Amino acid sequence: MIYLNENISEIVIKVGSSSLSNENGIDEDKIRNIVEQVSTLKKVGKDIVIVSSGAIAAGMAELGYKKKPSLLIEKQACAAIGQGLLISTYNKHFNENNLKCAQILITGEDFANRRRYLNAYNTINQLLKFNIIPIINENDTTATLEIKFGDNDVLSAQVASLIEADLLIILSDVSGLLKNLNDPNSIIRVVEEVNLEIENLANGKAGKLGTGGMNSKIKAAKISLSAGIPMVIAPSYEKDVIIRVIDSIESNMFNIGTTFIPKGKKLSKRKRWINFSLKPKGEVIVDEGAQKALLSGKSLLAVGINEVKGVFIAGDLVRILNEKRENIGKGLVNYSSEEIKLIIGKKTEEIHLFNEKFGPEEIIHRDNMVIEKEF
Numbered sequence: 001m002i003y004l005n006e007n008i009s010e011i012v013i014k015v016g017s018s019s020l021s022n023e024n025g026i027d028e029d030k031i032r033n034i035v036e037q038v039s040t041l042k043k044v045g046k047d048i049v050i051v052s053s054g055a056i057a058a059g060m061a062e063l064g065y066k067k068k069p070s071l072l073i074e075k076q077a078c079a080a081i082g083q084g085l086l087i088s089t090y091n092k093h094f095n096e097n098n099l100k101c102a103q104i105l106i107t108g109e110d111f112a113n114r115r116r117y118l119n120a121y122n123t124i125n126q127l128l129k130f131n132i133i134p135i136i137n138e139n140d141t142t143a144t145l146e147i148k149f150g151d152n153d154v155l156s157a158q159v160a161s162l163i164e165a166d167l168l169i170i171l172s173d174v175s176g177l178l179k180n181l182n183d184p185n186s187i188i189r190v191v192e193e194v195n196l197e198i199e200n201l202a203n204g205k206a207g208k209l210g211t212g213g214m215n216s217k218i219k220a221a222k223i224s225l226s227a228g229i230p231m232v233i234a235p236s237y238e239k240d241v242i243i244r245v246i247d248s249i250e251s252n253m254f255n256i257g258t259t260f261i262p263k264g265k266k267l268s269k270r271k272r273w274i275n276f277s278l279k280p281k282g283e284v285i286v287d288e289g290a291q292k293a294l295l296s297g298k299s300l301l302a303v304g305i306n307e308v309k310g311v312f313i314a315g316d317l318v319r320i321l322n323e324k325r326e327n328i329g330k331g332l333v334n335y336s337s338e339e340i341k342l343i344i345g346k347k348t349e350e351i352h353l354f355n356e357k358f359g360p361e362e363i364i365h366r367d368n369m370v371i372e373k374e375f
C-alpha cells in the first residue's frame with residue numbers, strides 16, 4: 001500500500017554506506033532497490049531528497065583497500081574516486097525509471113555561512129520544482145576535520161531542518177536502535193525524548209563500511225526533533241522499507257525501525273541554524289542574576305558577565321556558562337572578546353559615559369540565543 005497522506009510530502013532519505021555497497025564497492029542491486037522505492041513515491045507526488053554516503057566505500061574498492069584507510073587524506077582520495085561512480089550509478093537507475101537526479105556536495109563551512117546555507121536551500125527547492133531528485137553528500141575532498149559535518153547522519157538532519165521536511169528516514173544495516181547489539185529483538189520502537197539513557201545505547205563504533213555509527217544517528221535525532229521533524233532509523237535490507245516506514249507513521253503502528261517522535265518545543269529555523277550549524281569560538285561566564293534573566297527569555301547585558309574566554313569577533317557564536325561552568329546555551333555576540341572585556345560588569349549608562357560609540361546594549365540579543373540548560 002502506498003501512503004497518500006498529504007501531511008508527509010517532503011521526505012529526506014539518508015542512505016548509509018553499508019546500505020548501498022559491499023566489500024567490492026557499489027552494490028547495484030541495493031541502489032536499484034532504493035531507486036525503485038523512491039520512484040514509486042515520486043509517482044504519488046512526494047518530494048524526495050537523498051543524502052547518500054558511499055563515495056569512500058566505492059573508492060576503496062577501486063583502489064583495492066580491504067578496510068577503511070585511517071588517514072583523512074586517503075579517505076579524501078577514495079571519496080574523489082568514488083563519488084563520480086556513485087552518482088553515475090544512481091543516475092543510471094533513476095533514468096531507467098524516467099527520473100533525473102542531481103549531485104550536491106556540501107561542507108560544514110557552507111552551512112555555517114548563512115548566505116551559502118540559504119543558497120543551498122534555494123538550489124534544493126529549485127531542483128524539487130524541476131522534479132529532480134537531489135543527491136547530497138559531504139564534500140569529503142575539501143572538508144578537513146574542523147569543517148566536517150563528521151558524518152552524513154548529521155548532514156541529513158541538517159538538510160531536513162533546512163528544507164523543513166516532513167520526515168527523515170535513516171537507512172542503515174541494523175533494524176533500528178537496539179538495547180543490546182547482539183539481540184535484534186531488543187529494538188526500541190519509539191523514542192520521544194533523546195535523554196542520556198538513549199544516548200548511552202550507542203556503543204560508539206560504526207560498522208565496517210560506515211563512519212558515523214549510532215552516536216551520530218542519535219545526534220541527528222536531536223537536530224531533527226528540534227525542528228519538529230520525525231526521524232526513523234530503518235533497516236535498508238527489508239523489502240519496501242521506505243514505503244513501510246511511511247505507512248508505519250501514518251498508522252501510528254511504529255512497526256518498523258526506531259521512530260523518534262517530536263514532542264518538545266520546536267526551535268525557529270534561525271535558532272536551529274545558530275545551534276547546529278555554527279561552532280562556538282569562545283565563552284562568556286555569567287552571574288546568577290544574568291542566568292535567571294536568560295532563562296526567562298531576556299537578552300544578555302554586559303552587567304551580568306563575569307568573564308570572557310577565547311578570542312572572537314562580533315557575529316561569532318559563543319557558549320554561555322554560569323558561575324559553576326555549567327552550560328546555559330549559545331548565542332551570537334554583538335561585540336568582540338576584546339570589546340566585551342572593557343565593559344564586563346558595567347551598566348549600559350556607565351558604558352555610554354565612557355564610550356558613546358557603544359552600539360546595541362545587548363551583548364547577545366535573545367533572538368540570537370539558544371538556551372540549552374544542561375544543569
Ligand SMILES: Nc1ncnc2c1ncn2[C@@H]1O[C@H](COP(=O)(O)OP(=O)(O)O)[C@@H](O)[C@H]1O
Nearest residue numbers: 016017172178201203206207210211212213214
Ligand atoms: N545501540 C545500537 N543499536 C544499533 N546499532 C548500533 C548501536 N550502537 C552502535 N551501533 C552500530 O551502528 C552501526 C550503524 O552505523 P554505521 O556503521 O555508521 O552505518 P551507516 O553506514 O548505515 O551509517 C551498526 O551496524 C552498529 O554496529
Ligand SMILES: N[C@@H](CCC(=O)OP(=O)(O)O)C(=O)O
Nearest residue numbers: 017054055056151152211212
Ligand atoms: N561522505 C562519506 C560518508 C560518511 C558517512 O557518514 O558514512 P555513513 O556512516 O556510512 O553514512 C562517503 O560518501 O563515503
